[in-house]
Amino acid sequence: MTRKTLTLIARTFVTALAGCLVAASAARAATELTVWHAYRGDEKAAFEKVVGMYNAKQKDAVVKTLAVPYDAYADKITASVPRGKGPDVFIFAQDRLGGWVEAGQTIEPIDFFVDDKIVASLVPGMMSAMTYRDTVYGLPLNYKSIAMIYNTALVKTPPKTTGELVKVAKGLTNAPSGRFGLAYEYSNFFFHAALMNAFGGQVFGPGAKPTIDSPQNVASVKQMLRWYKTDGILPADPSSTLIASLFNEGKAAIVFSGPWFLGEVQDKVKYAIAPLPTVDEAGGKPMKPWLTVEGVYVSAGSQHKEAAYAFAEFLVSTEAAAVLALEGGQLPTNKAVYADPRVMKNPTLQGFRKQLDTAVPMPNYAEMTLMWSPVTTAMNKIVKGSATPEVALKEAQATVTDSIAKLRKGK
Amino acid sequence: MTDLAHLPTTRAAPADTPARRTLRFLLQPAALGLALALLVAGLLGNWFHRQASAELVADRQARISILEGSALADFVAIQVGANPEDQAPLQQALLDWVERSPGDDDIRVVRLGGARLLASTHPADRAGELPRRLTREEKWLFDLGQELRAAADTNASEGVFRKPQIEVSRPGEGRIRVTVPYLSDGQITGFVQHDRPLPAVSPLRAPLPLALLLVVPLAVLWLAALSLNRQGGVAAGAGKWILFLVAVGLFSIAWYLYSSRALEGLGTLADEGQSAVAEAYQELRSRVTDSDAAASGPENPWDVDVFQRPRGLLAADGSPNADAVRAAADSVQQPYTRAMWGNWVLGLAVIAFFALGVARRLRETISEYRYAYLYVTPAMVGMLILVFFPFAYGIALSFTGQTIFNTNQPLTDLFVGLQNYRDILGDFDVARHTADGWAINYQNFYWTLFITICWTVANVAIGVGLGMVLALVLNTPGLRFKAIYRVLLILPWAIPNYITALIWKALFHQQFGAINQGIQMFGGEPVAWFDGVFSSFITGLATNGWLSFPFMMVVILGGLQSISADMYEAATVEGATRRQQFWSITLPLLKPTLVPAVILSVVWTFNMFNVIYLVSGGEPAGANEILITKAYKIAFEEYRYAYSAAYSTVIFLILLVYGVFQTRMTRATEAVHT
Known part of the structure; x- marks a missing residue:
C-alpha cells in the first residue's frame, strides 16, 4: 500500500466523519422520529407518501421510515424496544399486542x-382491537378480514345465505375433475372463526379463559364438516396456494379469503367481492370473520412520545387514509374515507368495507399464540375424520388450559 | 511453533540473597493461596453481606411505606365516599396529614375517570386550582394508575398473583414513593401516591475488618512453616501437604468466625426492622381513628406485600407474629448462608490451586508457550463472546422459570432449580392404556427422543447406503459422461434445503401432489401422507434422504479413488470374487473416510430442523416432532423460554455423550489401522 493510497483513505474517512457531524447537527433542529413498518410494493409507496405529506405539513418533527421484513419484525420489536433501542412508532397487527403488553x-x-x-372518526369497534385490559395501546390504522370473493363468470349473483351458497356450489362442483363450488382454508382456524362466530362461539372467554370445546364451537365445526363431507363442495387439504391455483383455473367458483388473496388472482379472472353469507343453521346469523387490525403504536422507549402520538394521529386522519386506500390498496379504519367518491368507485374497498360491519376483532390476548398449534391439530384431525369434533376440541381445550397454567406462574 | 515457544525461556537465574530467600519464604505457595483465599472470601463475603443488609433495609422501608400508603388509601376512600363532589375536605385532610409528618412528604390523589388530580400537597399544585385534569407531563401518573388497575384485574381473573398491585419506587436519592389504588364501590377508581424522604440508615460495618482477617491466619501459617523448616527431616512432598492442610484449617476457622458474626448482624438488623415497622404502625393507628373497627384479628390489613396480600408478620393490634417473623428472617439468612458455603468451597479451591502446585505449573506452561497462547487469544475471545456466553446464558436460563409473562424480571428472581429438568426427564407418561387400545402421548420427551433416534439412524443408513451405491457406480472405470452424472447427483445438495423441503411437501399433497397423482395413475388410492405417524415419518425421511446422499456420495467417491488399484489386481490374481473384494478391500479401506462423515452426519441429522419443520411440521399431532423442533415450538409457540432452554440443554447433553462415545470408537478404529 503506497503512501498516496493511505492519504486518500484518511482523507475519505475525515470527510465522511465531517459529513456525519453535519448531518447530526442538522437533525438536532427538529425532533427525529423513526417509524418501522413491514410494507412492500404499493403499500410501501403509499405509506412513504403519507409520511412525506406529514413532513411537509409541520416543522416540529421529521419522520423517517424503515421497512423491516415481516418475518423478522415481531422478534426485532421484542428484542430491541425493551432495551431502549428501536423505533419511536411502529405498525403491527393486534395479535401480538397482548404479548408485548405482558x-x-x-x-x-x-x-x-x-x-x-379520534375515536368517533374511526369505524366503530376498531378501538377494542387496540385495547388490552381496558387500556388503549394504539390507534387502529388498517384492517384485514376475509370476505366472499367470487368468479363473476361462474356466479352471477352472490349467495346471501348458506342455503343458497350450498345450492350454487353444488351446481358448480365436479370433484373427479377437480372442480369445486367453494374453496377456503376451512381447516385453518383463522378462516373457520367466521363460522364459529356465527354460531356464537369463541376461543377465549373473559380473562383469557379458553372455551375451545364449547357447544357453539362444536356446532360450527359440524357445519363445516357438512360442507366438506356431506355436500362435498370443498376440496381436500386446502392450502392457500392450492386455492389460488384453483381460482385462477376457474376450478373454484367462490373463495373465502382476504385482500392478500387478490394479489394472487391472475388478470384473466374477473371477480367481485361480497360479504360472507348468513348461516341458516345458526338462525340466520351472518358469518363473522376475524378482523386483524394494524395498529400504530408508540414505542415505550421513545424519547418523543407526544410527537410520536401526533404522527400516529395523522396516520389515521382522512387525508392519510385516502392515500393509503387509493394508492396502497389498504383498508383504512377511518370512517370518512369511505364516503370519498374515489373510494366509493373502488369495488374492492367497498366490498371489504361491507364485510367489516359483521367482522369482529381477533382477540389480542397473549395466550392466543398458545391456541394456534393445538387448535390446528384438532382441526386437522376433525377434517381427516380421525376424531369427532367433540373429542378433538376437548383435547385442544385440555392442551391450551394446561399450557396457559404453565405460562402463568404466580408468586 | 516449538522453536518459537522455546526461545524466551533461557534467562539468567537471579542471585540468591537473604532478602530474596525471605521473600520466597513469605510468598510460598500455601501462604499465597491462603492470602488470596481469605481476600476473595472476605471481599465476596462483604459484598454478600452488603447485599443482604441492603435488602433487609429496603424491605423495611418498603413495608413502612406500604403500611402508610395503604392507610392513606383507606383514608382517602372514606373521604371520597363521604364527599364525592367536593374535594376541599380531602385536600384539607391531606394537608393535615402531611403537617404531622417529620419530613417533606407529598401526597397526590388521582381519579382515573377523567384523569383528574383530586388533591395534592405538592407545593406547585397547592398554589394552582384543584381538582384539575392531569397535564401531559403527568401522563405517567395516569398510566401508572391504569397499570395498577389492570394488574389487580389480571390477578383476580386469572387467580394467580403475578403482577404487582402496589408500586414502590425510589424516585431519587433518599426518597421512596408508594402508589396504592383506592376503591369505591368495590372498584378501583383511583390511587394515592405518597412520596416521602427515607429516614437515615446507620452505615453498615463489615462483620470483621479485612486487615485482621488477612493478617492473623497468615501469621499463624508462617509460624507453622517456620517450625516445619526448623524440624527438618520432613520430605518436601509431605511438607507441602501439611502446609496445605494447615492453610485449609486456618481458612475454615476464619471463615466460620466471619460467617457467624455476619449472620448475627443480619439477625439484629431484621429485628430492628420489625420493631421499626411495628412502631410506624402504632403511630398510624393513632392517626386514622376510623379504622379501629378493623383493628382486631390476626392479619393486619395494611401490612401487605405488593400483591396486597397480608404478610402476616404484624397482627392487627400491632403485635408481631413470632413464627412468621422468624420465617421471614430465615428467608434472608438462608440465601446468605448458602452464599457463604459457596464462598468456603471457592476459598478451598483457591488454596488447593496454589498450595498443591497447580498454579506454578500453569505459570510455567504459559511462559513456556507464551506465543502459542498469544496467538489463540483472539480466537478464544471470539469463542467466549459468540459461543460460550450464549451457551452459558442458555444453561442459566434453564434453571429459571422464565416465560413471556416475566421477561422483565431478573433471572435470579425466577430461579427454580432443577424443576424444568425434572419436568422433562421425570415425565414417563409415554403410553396409556385406554378403552380403544394404547394411546401414546406424543408430547412426551421420551417419545420425541425415540422418534429422533429413529430419524437419525434411518437417515444415516439411507444416506450412507445410497451414497455408497452411487459412488461405486460412478467409480466404474471407463464410465462415459461421468462429470455430468456427478454434477447432477450433487445438485440436491447445492439447492438450499428449505426450498427442497417445500418442494417435497408439495409433492406429498394429498389431492394435488405428484406422488399421489402417480399412485392414482396406476389405480391406487391416494395416501393422506401427513395423517399417519409412519407415513408422515416417511415424508421427512424421503426429503432428508434426497438431501443427504450427495454428501455421502462425494465423501465415499473420494475414499474410493484413494484406494490403490493394485489391491484389486492382487485380489483378482488370487481369485477373489467381486463381493469378496468389496467386503475385504473396499469397505475396510473406506472406514477412515467414512467414520468422520457418519459422525458429522449423525449430529446434523439429529438437529435437522428445516426438514421436519417444513415438510411434516411434526404432524400428526406432534408425533413426528424431533427434539430440536419441539424445543423451538416450546420457546416460540408456547413462550416458555426457560423450559425450552432446559430442553436444548438436554439435547446438548445427549449429543455430548454421543460425541464422547464416538471419539472413543474412532480412536479404536484408528488403532486398528495404524
Whole structure:
C-alpha cells in the first residue's frame, strides 16, 4: 500500500466523519422520529407518501421510515424496544399486542392522549382491537378480514345465505375433475372463526379463559364438516396456494379469503367481492370473520412520545387514509374515507368495507399464540375424520388450559 | 511453533540473597493461596453481606411505606365516599396529614375517570386550582394508575398473583414513593401516591475488618512453616501437604468466625426492622381513628406485600407474629448462608490451586508457550463472546422459570432449580392404556427422543447406503459422461434445503401432489401422507434422504479413488470374487473416510430442523416432532423460554455423550489401522 493510497483513505474517512457531524447537527433542529413498518410494493409507496405529506405539513418533527421484513419484525420489536433501542412508532397487527403488553416496556399506553374526537372518526369497534385490559395501546390504522370473493363468470349473483351458497356450489362442483363450488382454508382456524362466530362461539372467554370445546364451537365445526363431507363442495387439504391455483383455473367458483388473496388472482379472472353469507343453521346469523387490525403504536422507549402520538394521529386522519386506500390498496379504519367518491368507485374497498360491519376483532390476548398449534391439530384431525369434533376440541381445550397454567406462574 | 515457544525461556537465574530467600519464604505457595483465599472470601463475603443488609433495609422501608400508603388509601376512600363532589375536605385532610409528618412528604390523589388530580400537597399544585385534569407531563401518573388497575384485574381473573398491585419506587436519592389504588364501590377508581424522604440508615460495618482477617491466619501459617523448616527431616512432598492442610484449617476457622458474626448482624438488623415497622404502625393507628373497627384479628390489613396480600408478620393490634417473623428472617439468612458455603468451597479451591502446585505449573506452561497462547487469544475471545456466553446464558436460563409473562424480571428472581429438568426427564407418561387400545402421548420427551433416534439412524443408513451405491457406480472405470452424472447427483445438495423441503411437501399433497397423482395413475388410492405417524415419518425421511446422499456420495467417491488399484489386481490374481473384494478391500479401506462423515452426519441429522419443520411440521399431532423442533415450538409457540432452554440443554447433553462415545470408537478404529 503506497503512501498516496493511505492519504486518500484518511482523507475519505475525515470527510465522511465531517459529513456525519453535519448531518447530526442538522437533525438536532427538529425532533427525529423513526417509524418501522413491514410494507412492500404499493403499500410501501403509499405509506412513504403519507409520511412525506406529514413532513411537509409541520416543522416540529421529521419522520423517517424503515421497512423491516415481516418475518423478522415481531422478534426485532421484542428484542430491541425493551432495551431502549428501536423505533419511536411502529405498525403491527393486534395479535401480538397482548404479548408485548405482558412482556412490558414495549408499547406505551396512549389512553391519556386519545380523545373522543379520534375515536368517533374511526369505524366503530376498531378501538377494542387496540385495547388490552381496558387500556388503549394504539390507534387502529388498517384492517384485514376475509370476505366472499367470487368468479363473476361462474356466479352471477352472490349467495346471501348458506342455503343458497350450498345450492350454487353444488351446481358448480365436479370433484373427479377437480372442480369445486367453494374453496377456503376451512381447516385453518383463522378462516373457520367466521363460522364459529356465527354460531356464537369463541376461543377465549373473559380473562383469557379458553372455551375451545364449547357447544357453539362444536356446532360450527359440524357445519363445516357438512360442507366438506356431506355436500362435498370443498376440496381436500386446502392450502392457500392450492386455492389460488384453483381460482385462477376457474376450478373454484367462490373463495373465502382476504385482500392478500387478490394479489394472487391472475388478470384473466374477473371477480367481485361480497360479504360472507348468513348461516341458516345458526338462525340466520351472518358469518363473522376475524378482523386483524394494524395498529400504530408508540414505542415505550421513545424519547418523543407526544410527537410520536401526533404522527400516529395523522396516520389515521382522512387525508392519510385516502392515500393509503387509493394508492396502497389498504383498508383504512377511518370512517370518512369511505364516503370519498374515489373510494366509493373502488369495488374492492367497498366490498371489504361491507364485510367489516359483521367482522369482529381477533382477540389480542397473549395466550392466543398458545391456541394456534393445538387448535390446528384438532382441526386437522376433525377434517381427516380421525376424531369427532367433540373429542378433538376437548383435547385442544385440555392442551391450551394446561399450557396457559404453565405460562402463568404466580408468586 | 516449538522453536518459537522455546526461545524466551533461557534467562539468567537471579542471585540468591537473604532478602530474596525471605521473600520466597513469605510468598510460598500455601501462604499465597491462603492470602488470596481469605481476600476473595472476605471481599465476596462483604459484598454478600452488603447485599443482604441492603435488602433487609429496603424491605423495611418498603413495608413502612406500604403500611402508610395503604392507610392513606383507606383514608382517602372514606373521604371520597363521604364527599364525592367536593374535594376541599380531602385536600384539607391531606394537608393535615402531611403537617404531622417529620419530613417533606407529598401526597397526590388521582381519579382515573377523567384523569383528574383530586388533591395534592405538592407545593406547585397547592398554589394552582384543584381538582384539575392531569397535564401531559403527568401522563405517567395516569398510566401508572391504569397499570395498577389492570394488574389487580389480571390477578383476580386469572387467580394467580403475578403482577404487582402496589408500586414502590425510589424516585431519587433518599426518597421512596408508594402508589396504592383506592376503591369505591368495590372498584378501583383511583390511587394515592405518597412520596416521602427515607429516614437515615446507620452505615453498615463489615462483620470483621479485612486487615485482621488477612493478617492473623497468615501469621499463624508462617509460624507453622517456620517450625516445619526448623524440624527438618520432613520430605518436601509431605511438607507441602501439611502446609496445605494447615492453610485449609486456618481458612475454615476464619471463615466460620466471619460467617457467624455476619449472620448475627443480619439477625439484629431484621429485628430492628420489625420493631421499626411495628412502631410506624402504632403511630398510624393513632392517626386514622376510623379504622379501629378493623383493628382486631390476626392479619393486619395494611401490612401487605405488593400483591396486597397480608404478610402476616404484624397482627392487627400491632403485635408481631413470632413464627412468621422468624420465617421471614430465615428467608434472608438462608440465601446468605448458602452464599457463604459457596464462598468456603471457592476459598478451598483457591488454596488447593496454589498450595498443591497447580498454579506454578500453569505459570510455567504459559511462559513456556507464551506465543502459542498469544496467538489463540483472539480466537478464544471470539469463542467466549459468540459461543460460550450464549451457551452459558442458555444453561442459566434453564434453571429459571422464565416465560413471556416475566421477561422483565431478573433471572435470579425466577430461579427454580432443577424443576424444568425434572419436568422433562421425570415425565414417563409415554403410553396409556385406554378403552380403544394404547394411546401414546406424543408430547412426551421420551417419545420425541425415540422418534429422533429413529430419524437419525434411518437417515444415516439411507444416506450412507445410497451414497455408497452411487459412488461405486460412478467409480466404474471407463464410465462415459461421468462429470455430468456427478454434477447432477450433487445438485440436491447445492439447492438450499428449505426450498427442497417445500418442494417435497408439495409433492406429498394429498389431492394435488405428484406422488399421489402417480399412485392414482396406476389405480391406487391416494395416501393422506401427513395423517399417519409412519407415513408422515416417511415424508421427512424421503426429503432428508434426497438431501443427504450427495454428501455421502462425494465423501465415499473420494475414499474410493484413494484406494490403490493394485489391491484389486492382487485380489483378482488370487481369485477373489467381486463381493469378496468389496467386503475385504473396499469397505475396510473406506472406514477412515467414512467414520468422520457418519459422525458429522449423525449430529446434523439429529438437529435437522428445516426438514421436519417444513415438510411434516411434526404432524400428526406432534408425533413426528424431533427434539430440536419441539424445543423451538416450546420457546416460540408456547413462550416458555426457560423450559425450552432446559430442553436444548438436554439435547446438548445427549449429543455430548454421543460425541464422547464416538471419539472413543474412532480412536479404536484408528488403532486398528495404524
